[in-house]
Amino acid sequence: xxxxxxxxxxxxxxxxxxxxxxxxxxxxxxxxxxxxxxxxxxxxxxxxxxxxxxxxxxxxxxxxxxxxxxxxxxxxxxxxxxxxxxxxxxxxxxxxxxxxxxxxxxxxxxxxxxxxxxxxx
Amino acid sequence: xxxxxxxxxxxxxxxxxxxxxxxxxxxxxxxxxxxxxxxxxxxxxxxxxxxxxxxxxxxxxxxxxxxxxxxxxxxxxxxxxxxxxxxxxxxxxxxxxxxxxxxxxxxxxxxxxxxxxxxxxxxxxxxxxxxxx
Numbered sequence: 001x002x003x004x005x006x007x008x009x010x011x012x013x014x015x016x017x018x019x020x021x022x023x024x025x026x027x028x029x030x031x032x033x034x035x036x037x038x039x040x041x042x043x044x045x046x047x048x049x050x051x052x053x054x055x056x057x058x059x060x061x062x063x064x065x066x067x068x069x070x071x072x073x074x075x076x077x078x079x080x081x082x083x084x085x086x087x088x089x090x091x092x093x094x095x096x097x098x099x100x101x102x103x104x105x106x107x108x109x110x111x112x113x114x115x116x117x118x119x120x121x
Numbered sequence: 122x123x124x125x126x127x128x129x130x131x132x133x134x135x136x137x138x139x140x141x142x143x144x145x146x147x148x149x150x151x152x153x154x155x156x157x158x159x160x161x162x163x164x165x166x167x168x169x170x171x172x173x174x175x176x177x178x179x180x181x182x183x184x185x186x187x188x189x190x191x192x193x194x195x196x197x198x199x200x201x202x203x204x205x206x207x208x209x210x211x212x213x214x215x216x217x218x219x220x221x222x223x224x225x226x227x228x229x230x231x232x233x234x235x236x237x238x239x240x241x242x243x244x245x246x247x248x249x250x251x252x253x254x
Contacts, residue, residue: 044252065245071243
C-alpha cells in the first residue's frame with residue numbers, strides 16, 4: 001500500500017487537532033505524520049528545502065513526489081475514503097482557485113485561528 | 122370460476138409477467154456495468170448480476186403475494202377490472218422503485234470503481250529523494 005508523509009507544524013494547535021482527526025478517519029492510503037524541521041524530517045528527505053515547509057502543509061508520496069500548500073491539502077483528502085471524491089471536485093478548474101484562496105488563508109492565519117478556537121498550546 | 126378468482130388469476134399472471142420482464146431487462150443491461158466495475162472479470166460480474174436478480178425476484182414476488190388479498194367482494198366485471206388496475210398499479214410502482222434502486226447501485230459501484238483507480242487530483246510540485254527509514 002502506498003503512503004503519504006505529512007510534514008505538519010507541531011506548534012500549531014489547529015494542525016495538531018487536524019492530526020488527531022485524521023488519525024480516526026478511514027483511509028485509502030496510509031498517512032505518516034512527521035513534525036516540520038524535525039531530525040526525522042531532515043533524515044527522511046535530505047534534499048528537501050525544509051525552510052519552506054513551515055509556511056504551509058507539505059505532503060510527500062513514497063515515490064518522492066512533493067505536494068505543497070493547497071495541493072497537499074487535496075492529497076490528504078484524496079487519501080481519505082469519505083472525502084476521496086471531494087478531492088477531485090475541489091481540484092476541478094472551477095473550484096481550484098477558491099480552494100487555493102481558502103487553504104492559503106487558513107494556513108497563513110493558523111496561529112490566530114488556533115488562538116481564537118482555544119486550541120493554542 | 123367466479124369473478125374474484127378470475128381477478129386474482131389475472132393479477133398474478135400480469136404481475137409475474139411484469140416482474141420477469143423487468144428482471145430480464147436488468148439482467149441483460151446491468152451486465153455491462155458490472156463487467157466494467159470488476160475490470161473485465163466477467164465471471165465475477167455474472168455472479169453478482171445473478172445474485173442481484175435473485176434479490177429482485179424475491180422482493181417483487183414477496184410484494185406481489187402479500188398484496189394479493191382484495192378484502193372486499195366484487196359484484197361486477199367493472200369492479201373486477203378496477204380492483205385489478207389498482208393492484209397492478211401498485212406492483213408497477215414497486216417494480217419501478219426497485220428498478221431505479223438497482224440503477225442507483227450500478228452507477229454507484231461504477232463511480233467508486235473508476236475513482237479508486239484514478240490518478241491523484243493534482244500533479245506534484247516537485248520531486249525529492251526519499252531516505253528509507
